[in-house]
Amino acid sequence: MSVISPGQVRSTVRSTMPRASNSYTELSQLVTASGLMRRRYGYYWTKLIAAPIVLAAVLAAFIVVGDTWWQLVTAAVLAVVLTQVAMLGHDAAHRQIFRSGRWNDWTTLVISNFLVGLSYGWWQHKHTRHHANPNKIGSDPDIDLPVIAFTPEQADRRRASRNGPLRWLIAHQGVFFFPILLLEGLSLHASSVRRVFSREPLRRRPIEIAFLAVRIIGFVVLVFLVLSPGIAFAFIGVQLGLFGVYMGMAFAPNHKGMPLVPADVKVDFLRRQVLMSRNVRGSRMLDTVMGGLNFQVEHHLFPSMPRPHLRAASGMISAFCREHGVTYTETGLWQSYGIVVRYINRVGLGERDPFECPLLAQRETV
Helix, strand or coil: CCECCHHHHHHHHHHHHHHHHHHHHHHHHHHHHCCCCCCCHHHHHHHHHHHHHHHHHHHHHHHHHCCCCCHHHHHHHHHHHHHHHHHHHHHHHCCCCCCCHHHHHHHHHHHHHHHHCCCHHHHHHHHHHHHHCCCECCCCHHHCCCCCCCCHHHHHHHHHCCCCHHHHHHHCHHHHHHHHHHHHHHHHHHHHHHHHCCCCCCCCHHHHHHHHHHHHHHHHHHHHHHCCHHHHHHHHHHHHHHHHHHHHHHHHHHCCCCCCECCCCCCCHHHHHHCCCCEECCCHHHHHHCCCCCCHHHHHHCCCCCHHHHHHHHHHHHHHHHHCCCCCEEECHHHHHHHHHHHHHHHHHCCCCCCECCCCCCCEEC
16 A cells, blocks of 8 residues: 655655646646636526426425325435535536626525525535645645544544544444435534524625525425324435435545645645546446536536536546646546545544555556
8 A cells, every 4th residue: 555645745746836837727728728618508507497396396296195104215306306406506606607606606595595405605615615725634624524534633632532432433434434424414404504693704694594494494394294293204314314425425535535735735736636636437427426526626627617518628637637747536436435435444543644545556547
């Protein structure tokens, strides 16, 4: 197993930074000239019209089916539909849909807050920090979670404050990573509600609160009006649980298990986005299932590139990275999940080097 030490990270970055910095400008010019940054209004208007229609159809079916345990199937379908709708909101938040920032903002507010029940302002604050410094210690909120330790320091702190079974759970945390995602849906909603009622700055706070209140309270009321209490609680549990699992399985392969960046190291934009990101190889069906997030390298380099252009961009960008000596990582879907679990387990077991990259011995450089 190859290891990237902090010193190697620093020396590699320093030796290649000028070349890589100039290279991103060159890459950006190539991508822009290729037309891959142009808007895809037909594609997105189709999705924007379809999203509320499909949601309405699912809710209509929910009402027609009535008070039966078969509603757990409806809950599973609703979880999938809401995740797909949330991915559309992700595209709007990254300015992929419209030229107007205002149109993108309001589209995201309606999709995220009103349809899905997640705060756009909370997500934007968190996700912007992640895009700016993926996998950077102390800067990326996605590697600073309350349940899973992603660095040995995090694992040490949690082992020191816990005894017995909890210490064993930390040592085997990779095994429980995906089951823990069953709580992610509830966590996302709770974080959204906390943010809109916090004292932290938030644009359009009254709108966010109104949309969230209608969505969350209205949904719960509808469920309990249609279903008896036992089935209602089960329905909400299945819907939230599968929503969290689907969201987590779409986002987990992107950066988990890739090299971490020391807090005091500055990396140029090209290397910062490419070296810390992982693409997932697959068909166009996988593009739909993962909302384009399987092209994580392209998305991080060009966040406003419309989703349907990411596949075409991947060939150009992988060739460019190969030509300029920048490692471009791509794996299969199930392989990526295995890497994530093994990496998180190693951290939990106390391996000392957080810069170890489990892909270095097995990666495919395209």
